[in-house]
Amino acid sequence: MTETAPDLDGLRGAAAPRNHDARTIAALTSNPGCARRGVMDAAGVDKDLVARELGFPAPFGQSQFAITRGNAFEAQVKADGCAELLTLLRERLGLDVPEVAYDDLEVVAGNEGRELRHSRTRRLVARALETGEGTLFDHPLLRLEIAGRFAYLEPDVIAFQLAGRLHVIEIKSFAVVDGQAEPEQVAAAARQSAVYVLALRRMVAELGHDPGRVSHEVFLVCPENFSNRPTATPLDVRPQLAVLERQLARLTRIDDILAELPGDLTFEPGERLAESVRAVEARYAPECMSGCEMAFFCRDEARACGSTGALGRSVRDDLGGVDTIGTALALADGSLAPSDDLAETAEQLRTAARLRAEALEGVA
Amino acid sequence: MSALSSLARLEAAAAGVARPLATVRHCHVAEAPLVLVPLRLAGEAAAPLAVLAGSAPDDPALLVVPQPRNRDLRFAFAADLAKLVLNHIETSRGEVEELPPGKEGEERIRYGDAPQLLVPNRGGVAFLRMLGRSTRFRSTEGPYAVDPAVPVLGRWLTWFADRYDHPGSSLLGAMTELLRLHWATGQSSLEDGNLAALMGWIDPPDGLDGPAAAARAEDPVAWPPAGPATDPTFDNEVLAPAIAAYDASGGGARAEARLRAALAGQLTPTWDLMWRAVEVLRGLPEGASVPKRWERDRDAFTYYHQTFGEAYPQARRDSPVRAARRLHDLERAQDAYDAQRAFDDPLVMAEHRLAGQAFGGVVTECDPARLDETGKRPKLRPHLRVATADPVRLDAGTTVCSAARPALKGRIVEIGGGAVLLELTGGMGRKLTPEPGVVPEAGDRVCFTSLTDGSFGMAKFPDREETPWTHGGPPEEYVPTHEDAEEEWS
Numbered sequence: 001m002t003e004t005a006p007d008l009d010g011l012r013g014a015a016a017p018r019n020h021d022a023r024t025i026a027a028l029t030s031n032p033g034c035a036r037r038g039v040m041d042a043a044g045v046d047k048d049l050v051a052r053e054l055g056f057p058a059p060f061g062q063s064q065f066a067i068t069r070g071n072a073f074e075a076q077v078k079a080d081g082c083a084e085l086l087t088l089l090r091e092r093l094g095l096d097v098p099e100v101a102y103d104d105l106e107v108v109a110g111n112e113g114r115e116l117r118h119s120r121t122r123r124l125v126a127r128a129l130e131t132g133e134g135t136l137f138d139h140p141l142l143r144l145e146i147a148g149r150f151a152y153l154e155p156d157v158i159a160f161q162l163a164g165r166l167h168v169i170e171i172k173s174f175a176v177v178d179g180q181a182e183p184e185q186v187a188a189a190a191r192q193s194a195v196y197v198l199a200l201r202r203m204v205a206e207l208g209h210d211p212g213r214v215s216h217e218v219f220l221v222c223p224e225n226f227s228n229r230p231t232a233t234p235l236d237v238r239p240q241l242a243v244l245e246r247q248l249a250r251l252t253r254i255d256d257i258l259a260e261l262p263g264d265l266t267f268e269p270g271e272r273l274a275e276s277v278r279a280v281e282a283r284y285a286p287e288c289m290s291g292c293e294m295a296f297f298c299r300d301e302a303r304a305c306g307s308t309g310a311l312g313r314s315v316r317d318d319l320g321g322v323d324t325i326g327t328a329l330a331l332a333d334g335s336l337a338p339s340d341d342l343a344e345t346a347e348q349l350r351t352a353a354r355l356r357a358e359a360l361e362g363v364a
Numbered sequence: 365m366s367a368l369s370s371l372a373r374l375e376a377a378a379a380g381v382a383r384p385l386a387t388v389r390h391c392h393v394a395e396a397p398l399v400l401v402p403l404r405l406a407g408e409a410a411a412p413l414a415v416l417a418g419s420a421p422d423d424p425a426l427l428v429v430p431q432p433r434n435r436d437l438r439f440a441f442a443a444d445l446a447k448l449v450l451n452h453i454e455t456s457r458g459e460v461e462e463l464p465p466g467k468e469g470e471e472r473i474r475y476g477d478a479p480q481l482l483v484p485n486r487g488g489v490a491f492l493r494m495l496g497r498s499t500r501f502r503s504t505e506g507p508y509a510v511d512p513a514v515p516v517l518g519r520w521l522t523w524f525a526d527r528y529d530h531p532g533s534s535l536l537g538a539m540t541e542l543l544r545l546h547w548a549t550g551q552s553s554l555e556d557g558n559l560a561a562l563m564g565w566i567d568p569p570d571g572l573d574g575p576a577a578a579a580r581a582e583d584p585v586a587w588p589p590a591g592p593a594t595d596p597t598f599d600n601e602v603l604a605p606a607i608a609a610y611d612a613s614g615g616g617a618r619a620e621a622r623l624r625a626a627l628a629g630q631l632t633p634t635w636d637l638m639w640r641a642v643e644v645l646r647g648l649p650e651g652a653s654v655p656k657r658w659e660r661d662r663d664a665f666t667y668y669h670q671t672f673g674e675a676y677p678q679a680r681r682d683s684p685v686r687a688a689r690r691l692h693d694l695e696r697a698q699d700a701y702d703a704q705r706a707f708d709d710p711l712v713m714a715e716h717r718l719a720g721q722a723f724g725g726v727v728t729e730c731d732p733a734r735l736d737e738t739g740k741r742p743k744l745r746p747h748l749r750v751a752t753a754d755p756v757r758l759d760a761g762t763t764v765c766s767a768a769r770p771a772l773k774g775r776i777v778e779i780g781g782g783a784v785l786l787e788l789t790g791g792m793g794r795k796l797t798p799e800p801g802v803v804p805e806a807g808d809r810v811c812f813t814s815l816t817d818g819s820f821g822m823a824k825f826p827d828r829e830e831t832p833w834t835h836g837g838p839p840e841e842y843v844p845t846h847e848d849a850e851e852e853w854s
Contacts, residue, residue, distance in 0.1 A: 059584070061596035061597055061600070062596055063406035063407065063594065063596040063599035063600065064599060064600050064604055065405055065406040065407050065408075065599055065603075065604070066406040066407030066596075067407070068407070069406075069407035069408065070407060173407060174409070175408075175409030175410075177409060177494070177497060178497070178680040178681060179681075182490075223409075225409075225498075225851060225852070226409055226410060226498050226851065226852060227851070227852035228852070229852070286552035286553075286554040286555065287554075289554060303575075306377075308374070310551075310552065311370075311373050311374070311377065311550070311551070311552050312552040312553055312554070314370070314553075315370040315373055315374075315552075318366065318367045318370035319367070319370060319374075325374050325377050325378060326378075328371075328374050329374055329375070329378055332371060332374075348367050348718075349367065349371060351718060351753075351754070351755060352367045352368045352371045352718055353371060354753070355368065355714035355717055355718055355754075356368060356371065356372065356711070356714060358710075358714070358724070359387065359709075359710040359711040359713070359714045360384065360387065360711065
């Protein structure tokens with residue numbers, strides 16, 4: 001790890017490293033084979049800045065109406081030492097929460113340093129596990145090893161201790177109407193919560209306890225129907241945890257990727273930025289658009305070389321893994337003789353082309 | 365997705381313009397559909413911000429909630445929208461058709477036409493559903509009284525959203541989905557969700573090709589999003605200051621006019637696009653079974669309209685029997701819709717041919733007068749050999765029918781050597797010689813498939829009062845409550 005560290009700092013240039021958050025980690029696992037993203041995230045490069053410098057700004061602006069609503073809802077739930085939250089846990093979920101202690105770990109003795117905050121989080125969690133002291137821990141600072149490097153996590157969640165077990169509570173401002181919420185938003189929340197559960201489990205294991213003491217059941221707190229009244233829903237994130245653990249384990253090792261790259265590579269803004277970015281291979285898929293700041297640049301690159309992946313994963317799958325549009329069309333019209341491993345795909349494509357032509361004959 | 369539609373995408377990408385996925389139109393397009401382009405306030409579940417609505421391209425009505433967080437203004441908006449939508453519903457009924465009486469002699473009628481709502485995308489449908497949910501339980505009396513039209517609107521919107529889930533229904537349409545049913549673009553399906561980009565591929569403006577038009581459509585300044593979500597930059601730089609100015613002026617007319625102008629600027633490009641898309645769809649010849657499906661839509665509309673006064677608002681959650689019946693209806697509709705589209709459209713049938721569930725080719729041998737004399741009475745059983753290069757995945761003994769004339773039925777006798785031997789079994793008349801022109805002759809192009817239209821019939825479901833204990837027993841009767849009527853909408 002120490003060998004790659006200077007390289008990674010060099011990649012970032014003079015800029016300060018950017019923190020991972022659960023969103024970036026969850027997104028990382030959705031495209032684990034992308035070396036470009038892996039390297040840039042590991043080095044803490046400001047991808048948003050890089051994308052802007054390259055002329056492909058990421059359209060991830062947030063409306064102030066949404067931000068205001070989210071903050072107001074969170075403040076309301078957490079007001080007066082999380083009074084509303086506790087009412088919810090006790091009455092709605094029927095949990096027997098005895099006396100309550102609320103610890104905010106956002107600032108430690110006026111110091112916002114990450115190391116300090118992390119060690120305080122550790123201390124309080126250790127105490128909670130050993131003595132059962134403490135109930136709600138707001139803004140814990142966790143860390144997770146990503147591709148051989150530690151990433152600090154700033155979860156906007158509360159760790160909740162009940163009868164010696166820890167639960168993650170996530171506050172989201174999307175509405176739950178008649179017990180149903182938008183599936184994409186719930187899925188995103190579940191993926192993020194899984195990251196926190198995993199980070200918390202790693203910490204518990206490091207402290208010498210059973211990681212199973214961090215529950216796979218998280219509590220999602222959302223506004224109910226069209227009101228501002230919060231409602232809590234238990235959410236089992238075991239499937240997301242399994243995916244996350246598997247993807248993190250097989251994330252391409254950053255060291256291996258770095259070994260292939262020129263030693264003077266840097267993502268500092270400048271004339272050579274585009275060249276540097278292109279030197280690290282990307283694996284673009286349309287899903288990148290929803291999570292990665294580099295998506296527009298990578299899409300442009302993928303389209304320029306006629307990649308079938310730019311049309312979507314399902315298209316690429318239908319084509320039996322043929323990488324470029326030109327090759328697929330040449331196989332379809334028979335102008336390119338397929339290699340043995342593509343014989344079946346080519347046959348399918350030729351039949352499809354013939355059937356399309358036949359059906360369109362009468363029209364054109 | 366199939367290899368066929370994926371290939372169409374590749375062709376589109378190479379050609380720089382959309383390629384057809386259908387040779388006929390598979391949806392009904394009304395003469396005067398009600399086009400709705402709704403916008404929602406970011407971060408809220410169903411806080412309407414504005415809607416542009418109307419049944420003619422040059423006559424849009426702009427409704428705006430100048431302060432979306434104000435409950436009274438929101439209900440005033442809902443009441444205005446209600447008048448507009450309900451007017452469309454009442455004027456789209458057409459003449460009443462008298463139908464033959466039902467099994468128990470009851471009178472049956474069907475409206476000659478039905479209303480059609482068109483929104484830009486699936487988000488628009490979801491928004492109407494939410495708006496329906498948030499207004500249909502409202503009370504028109506008591507301390508939280510709303511305009512009587514509001515709950516009526518809520519019930520109708522809920523009904524439209526419900527029909528949207530019905531495969532083949534054209535009562536509520538999401539324009540992006542209607543277009544994607546007929547064209548493949550050279551971009552991913554994610555990007556097809558942007559109406560402007562999709563139309564850029566299908567009908568690029570002069571001097572641009574598909575990719576260039578789609579790229580331009582991704583600039584939120586040139587092409588504001590088609591809603592219901594707004595462009596965050598517009599929210600922060602234009603909308604927020606305009607709403608603040610409206611608040612500061614105490615609801616002043618000039619501040620409101622400025623706000624309306626800003627929102628109109630966001631909505632008008634999509635409005636124009638919607639009508640262009642309607643024209644593009646009208647340019648396709650209508651599929652043969654579209655009128656039949658529209659008739660089902662008219663039946664559903666007639667029933668809901670006729671029983672509106674006796675019914676309660678739709679439940680938040682379906683009761684077990686209703687849910688089971690609905691699922692069954694949806695499955696039947698899907699099955700019929702898939703089959704009908706294939707029979708209507710050779711390009712859709714090509715998908716089934718590629719999958720091996722249909723085959724097409726030229727008749728090489730034909731014995732039209734062949735009789736099966738093994739039984740007591742001779743039966744007309746012509747033989748037909750069809751040469752085909754299709755990857756047929758049907759077994760001997762399978763019943764098939766002609767794609768051109770589904771009444772003509774047959775049975776596969778043997779498959780092999782690039783040919784299928786068929787024994788025709790029905791649809792040739794009652795005599796021992798086939799009706800003239802019914803049995804294909806040698807040299808004719810034919811297509812046979814194992815698909816059938818409406819392969820499974822109606823299932824029987826218990827009455828509500830007979831809900832079995834496995835499904836919780838009979839559900840409680842719904843009684844409107846104050847809680848429903850007073851539900852917060854903040």
